Amino acid sequence: KAGVTQTPRYLIKTRGQQVTLSCSPISGHRSVSWYQQTPGQGLQFLFEYFSETQRNKGNFPGRFSGRQFSNSRSEMNVSTLELGDSALYLCASSLEGNEQYFGPGTRLTVT
Amino acid sequence: GIQVEQSPPDLILQEGANSTLRCNFSDSVNNLQWFHQNPWGQLINLFYIPSGTKQNGRLSATTVATERYSLLYISSSQTTDSGVYFCAVVWGSQGNLIFGKGTKLSVKP
Numbered sequence: 001k002a003g004v005t006q007t008p009r010y011l012i013k014t015r016g017q018q019v020t021l022s023c024s025p026i027s028g029h030r031s032v033s034w035y036q037q038t039p040g041q042g043l044q045f046l047f048e049y050f051s052e053t054q055r056n057k058g059n060f061p062g063r064f065s066g067r068q069f070s071n072s073r074s075e076m077n078v079s080t081l082e083l084g085d086s087a088l089y090l091c092a093s094s095l096e097g098n099e100q101y102f103g104p105g106t107r108l109t110v111t
Numbered sequence: 112g113i114q115v116e117q118s119p120p121d122l123i124l125q126e127g128a129n130s131t132l133r134c135n136f137s138d139s140v141n142n143l144q145w146f147h148q149n150p151w152g153q154l155i156n157l158f159y160i161p162s163g164t165k166q167n168g169r170l171s172a173t174t175v176a177t178e179r180y181s182l183l184y185i186s187s188s189q190t191t192d193s194g195v196y197f198c199a200v201v202w203g204s205q206g207n208l209i210f211g212k213g214t215k216l217s218v219k220p
Contacts, residue, residue, distance in 0.1 A: 033207055037152070043197065043210040056207055088152050092208075098142060100208060102154040 004103035018079040025093030032074040037088040113202040117211035132183040134198030142201035
C-alpha cells in the first residue's frame with residue numbers, strides 16, 4: 001500500500017497571504033489528522049477529520065481550518081499568515097483512530 | 112491535561128552500544144506509539160504499544176500501563192539510528208496523539 005502523501009513538500013509565503021496544504025491518506029483510512037511541529041512548541045495537534053466531519057480540534061486560532069473530501073483526502077488552510085506559522089505540518093491517517101501513520105510533511109516558511 | 116515526559120532529552124552513544132529511552136505519562140492512556148523522526152522530518156512508526164512488550168529487530172518496547180511508563184530499547188546501535196525519538200499517547204475521549212518533547216539520539220562511528 002502507498003503511504004500517506006502530502007503536497008507540496010516545501011512552501012514559502014509572505015505574511016498576510018493564505019496557504020492550502022493537501023494530504024492523501026493510506027487507502028482505506030478514513031481518519032486524517034493534522035499536526036504542527038515547531039522548535040519552540042514541539043508537535044501539536046491541529047484537527048482530525050473522519051468521514052468528512054471534523055471530529056476533534058486542537059487549540060489553534062480560527063485562521064487554521066481544514067476539510068475532508070469524500071475520498072478521504074484532506075486539506076488544511078491557513079489564512080492571514082504570520083511569521084509564527086512557519087513550521088513543519090504533518091498529516092497522519094488511521095483506520096478508526098487507532099495506530100496513526102504520518103506523511104513526509106510540508107515545510108512552510110513565512111517571510 | 113495529561114503530561115508526557117521523555118528522558119533523557121539528549122543521548123550520545125558510540126556505535127554498537129545499547130540504550131534505553133523512557134516515556135512517563137501522568138494519566139491512563141488508550142494508546143501509545145513510538146516514532147523515529149528522520150532528518151527530513153518524517154515520523155516513522157516504530158511501535159504501537161498501549162501495553163505489553165514488542166520486538167522488531169534491534170528495537171524493542173515495553174509499556175507498563177498500570178505504572179504509566181513505556182521504555183524503548185535500542186541494541187547494537189548504528190549511525191542510522193540517529194535522530195529524534197518521540198513517544199505519543201492517546202488520552203481520554205480525544206483521539207489525537209499527545210507528544211512528548213522527544214529524545215535526540217546521536218550515534219557516533
